[in-house]
Amino acid sequence: MFLIFGVMCDKDYLRMAKRLFPLADRVFLTCPYSERALPPAALLPAARRFHPAVEVVENPGDALQRALSLAGKEDLVCAGGSLYLVGEIKKCHGAMMMLS
Secondary structure (H helix, E strand, O other): OEEEEEEOOOOOHHHHHHHHHHHHEEEEOOOOOOOOOOOOOHHHHHHHHOOOOEEEEOOOHHHHHHHHHHOOOOEEEEEEOOOHHHHHHHHHHHHHHHOO
């Protein structure tokens, strides 16, 4: 599983990371479009405690493209941490499908 993760700074993101990150093959930290979003670089040191393969990709659409470029046909790409992020990923995926 490739996990795209972005979260608001007022959420219990360390608890989420502790539970979700070990399930992933690779984690992409990104930033939902919100004033309350936690910058991915701020989460990076803690994220590396829970997973060795963590990458910062600031833009959610770019994070989706990066995850899809590494994922095989049978791999799962999952977005989580914030519903704002999930909404953005859905929009990006829809736009990508229209272009292909």
